[in-house]
Amino acid sequence: MLAAFFFMKYNDTYIPGFKLFDNNLTDHAGLLYGIIVVFCYYFGKYYGEEWELNREYKYIDATISGLNKSSDAHFKWLVNVLYYVSKKHDHASDITSCNAHERCEFGIWLQQKLNEDRDDKSYLQDIYHKHVGIHEKCRELLAVLTFNEASADAFEAFASALLAFNQSLTLYKTHLLQRRTSFDTLTGLPLRRTLDESFEKTSEKFAKEGLYLLLLDIDHFKKINDNYGHLTGDLVLRALAIQLEDETRKCEPVYRYGGEEFIILLHASSDEDAFAIAERIRLLVANTEIAAGDHSIKITFTAGLTQVHENESLHRILERADKALYHGKHTGRNRCVYVNRYSDMYNIAV
Template sequence: MIKRAAEIDNILLSLNLSIDAHYKWLVKMFRCVVSGDITQPEIIHVNSYCMCEFGQWLNNHPARENDETGYLYQIDKAHIEMHISGRILLSAIVEKRWLPEHFEHFQDTLLAFTAAVTDYKIYLLNIRSNMDILTGLPGRRLLDESFDRQLIEASPGNLYLLLLDIDRFKSVNDTYGHLVGDVVLRSLASNLSAWTREDETAYRYGGEEFIIIIKAQTDEMACQAGMRICDLIARHSIHYPDGEINITVTGGVTRAQPGEPLDVVLGRSDQAMYEGKQTGRNRCMFMDKQQKITRITRREPDHSLFTKQAAG
């Protein structure tokens, strides 16, 4: 999953530059026709599509999810065909053996390339429109729309939901003002984006609540991830123009069972998180499928990750 609005903006910029780069490529082809010189490798080489800047960008731009893979595959395919068709047309013109079909095919490949790029841009803009404006993280609607697919794609592993709520956030707003409160939310979002790993995605769910979707093989691995994130938040100060603020969060982790809707999974995480709030805050709780809530503690050698007594 694309984690930040800035990532989408960078990709969209690269796509726009790709179109510009191929306008320049067309001009180079015209020059080759006029001069009769078809020795430039970025035009005539059999692998010219790998030599252009956009081809290199494609090779270094891995897809982040299955939907994105399909768009990038179509762009890559159209890009290769466009370069091959252009090379064939150029050779035919210079050697005075061109046919109308050469031009028609080249036109078709140009249109196919721009269509593939446009489809990908529309896909990205749809995601971008569902990003949270304040924090730049994926928002609630994006999680609502993608959760069922994420749950299916997590197999044969497991999908976990970590609900985070900033402790005493109202007092931050009351003491420092809402502008500083916004700084806290933006900074926490930025930190979560940096601290989450490849198999973790952060969302702004609303207010002072954030959600981390975690892909893990076991309950213990998911709880380790939840504890790691909560600890990082507690250990890092948030800077604002007049100083810095230290915040803590209370988290609730639960595993999503196959076929469960988001609201059911979120309900368990919320219960676990609420139990953490009631028993002291600044902690991470886990609710299993039997709805037993336990407090997650730092794992020591040869010790369980959980406290021995259930919190509720």
């Protein structure tokens, strides 16, 4: 990148259009251009693709992009159908064969999606049936066209199949976009609303085996904003979000609960196991240097930990964890405090 910068500065012919100016102006324009390019590169590094977003957030983005690309391919397929009708070429297995729906580009993408283990599979199954419908109705139409017997019914059936397919795509896209708004744009983590909506199900499924809620809050985060600026504060939040996800299992969701507060639902078969997990995460975060621009920043957090008992409301659990968190804040910070259902508190930090 720097080499490109110097090349641009010293070789004005390299920049298209700049030859219109005199040498001095070209030199300054080249310098300015170089500065912009270098700035964009480093800005992009911090805010762009080099940041790993939350796994679910990334999955949604990739699915929407795949869906758009492969449904565009189906428009192209329609043009191929017209071409086939006019020329009757041989290479049209994605139009004429009875498993054409598996051969077209959309069908190949869809099959890959259906092989994934997802809880929103019903949308994809609906799309699958509608997609099979298009190919079937298209073949039926082509068959009657061959004998010059095309009726309005055959065209209508094909049009209805196309419409139904489109509707099933729209339904899935709307679902994905709605899911996307449940994620925080800064950290990519699911937001509090997602926790509210999914908690009952999660608790029903895992509370018996041992489920714990860890509510953590960065210590003196205001000072980070004050000392390094809000953008650096944002970088710290992102870095912490990534670290928390990296340090937890896929079945243990991490939520951005509020400004500098995060929640993790931990799976542990005993209090001791839960203490050990919470402490491991706390120590890892406290010992990590976060690279934020020119700064290397260390943070700590204070957390409240409590068990999720069967049939307990999220509100009650959060109330308990919050009390433990504030106890931790008032007794020195950089610690995890456990609270049981009778409100007894234990400082589990060493």
